[in-house]
Amino acid sequence: MKHVVVIGGGVAGIRCAIELAEMGIEVTIVEKQKHIGGKVRNWHKLFPSFTPAENVVEELIKRVQNCQNVQIRCCCEAENITPHQVTISGGETLNCDAVVVASGFTLFDARIKEEYGYGIYDNVITSADLEDMLNRRAVKLTNGASPRRIALLHCVGSRDEKVCQRHCSKVCCVTGVKQAMELKRLFPTADVFNFYMDIRMFGPGYEEMYREAQADYNIHFVRGRISEVSPTIDGKLQIKAEDTLTGRPLKMGVDLLVLLIGMKAGDSNKRFELSCHLRRQDSGFMQPKDSFLGNVESNMNGVFYAGTVTAPKTIGESLNEAVTAAHSVAEWIKHTA
Ligand SMILES: Cc1cc2nc3c(=O)[nH]c(=O)nc-3n(C[C@H](O)[C@H](O)[C@H](O)COP(=O)(O)OP(=O)(O)OC[C@H]3O[C@@H](n4cnc5c(N)ncnc54)[C@H](O)[C@@H]3O)c2cc1C
Numbered sequence: 186m187k188h189v190v191v192i193g194g195g196v197a198g199i200r201c202a203i204e205l206a207e208m209g210i211e212v213t214i215v216e217k218q219k220h221i222g223g224k225v226r227n228w229h230k231l232f233p234s235f236t237p238a239e240n241v242v243e244e245l246i247k248r249v250q251n252c253q254n255v256q257i258r259c260c261c262e263a264e265n266i267t268p269h270q271v272t273i274s275g276g277e278t279l280n281c282d283a284v285v286v287a288s289g290f291t292l293f294d295a296r297i298k299e300e301y302g303y304g305i306y307d308n309v310i311t312s313a314d315l316e317d318m319l320n321r322r323a324v325k326l327t328n329g330a331s332p333r334r335i336a337l338l339h340c341v342g343s344r345d346e347k348v349c350q351r352h353c354s355k356v357c358c359v360t361g362v363k364q365a366m367e368l369k370r371l372f373p374t375a376d377v378f379n380f381y382m383d384i385r386m387f388g389p390g391y392e393e394m395y396r397e398a399q400a401d402y403n404i405h406f407v408r409g410r411i412s413e414v415s416p417t418i419d420g421k422l423q424i425k426a427e428d429t430l431t432g433r434p435l436k437m438g439v440d441l442l443v444l445l446i447g448m449k450a451g452d453s454n455k456r457f458e459l460s461c462h463l464r465r466q467d468s469g470f471m472q473p474k475d476s477f478l479g480n481v482e483s484n485m486n487g488v489f490y491a492g493t494v495t496a497p498k499t500i501g502e503s504l505n506e507a508v509t510a511a512h513s514v515a516e517w518i519k520h521t522a
């Protein structure tokens with residue numbers, strides 16, 4: 186039986202493994218964390234449908250666990266790859282007929298943007314922290330009170346030359362709108378503001394969500410970037426921004442600031458580039474062979490990509506790409522047999 190190693194047990198890696206297994210190919214998923222499921226394990230409800238993230242992850246895990254020919258190896262980090270061999274932490278090598286790199290993305294570390302006070306001031310959190318608080322039903326200020334004025338800041342660690350992250354992370358505008366709606370559901374009398382550079386609502390149903398957020402939830406959208414955050418003596422946060430539509434500087438006191446952090450290239454990408462000359466883009470994401478006719482192939486025969494390892498993507502896009510990658514792998518194996 187042919188054998189494929191899938192690096193990364195996020196939604197893309199799992200979906201790819203299921204598809205390969207259904208075509209009669211033996212698969213080993215190598216996952217560095219204790220559990221498979223990737224980042225989506227940490228999310229609460231998913232845009233645009235507000236489907237609980239756990240429904241999606243549990244269904245995928247159930248399906249992959251039912252595949253006889255898929256072996257899942259958690260707490261194993263892929264360190265070096267060639268088209269026929271993956272070396273994992275501890276030095277063990279796994280021989281294979283092809284490799285799918287589905288090692289995903291890394292969350293931008295908001296502490297790098299010191300001016301926003303993450304990790305310094307109370308009640309400055311990231312969008313990933315908010316997902317966790319929503320899952321724990323624990324959205325509150327550090328003093329236990331409910332927030333009455335909340336700001337969400339878009340593009341933190343994306344579209345920002347100063348931190349070498351020039352790309353748009355694609356999913357954070359819609360995440361910001363979704364989170365603003367969830368906050369309004371929890372705290373109906375709170376004032377919620379989204380500070381944005383542009384609103385990028387590209388997917389099906391996203392624009393409708395944006396309109397609903399304004400018309401039905403009374404969420405405020407301010408075009409402008411927050412330049413600085415500082416604590417006040419009454420325990421609030423003062424934000425300074427410029428409203429770029431009116432050209433006026435703006436100062437506002439809020440109880441809670443949510444930083445919508447971007448999707449950075451995965452931490453393993455550099456090592457993969459060095460280990461088998463895989464190409465990376467300037468953004469650090471892996472470079473597919475061709476943007477149109479080879480977006481799941483790499484520049485090395487026998488090494489394929491699935492999901493956010495090549496660019497920021499939604500879950501739907503990552504899953505679709507995973508299926509395409511599995512079929513490209515099967516085709517490749519057939520021709521090299
Ligand atoms: C705050 C936030 C909210 C989001 N909400 C939504 C939403 O509501 N709807 C939506 O469609 N999308 C959403 N997304 C996007 C979604 O998270 C991604 O589309 C999805 O996680 C991509 O899955 P993936 O498998 O490509 O990558 P990941 O989820 O990053 O999974 C990659 C896996 O590979 C593992 N890995 C990495 N390196 C190695 C290695 N060297 N060896 C072994 N294992 C390795 C990682 O541990 C991880 O488990 C959101 C993103 C963010 C940041």
Ligand code: SF4
Binds near residue numbers: 445
């Ligand atoms: S999706 Fe929106 S918030 Fe995210 S980087 Fe792009 S423009 Fe900024």
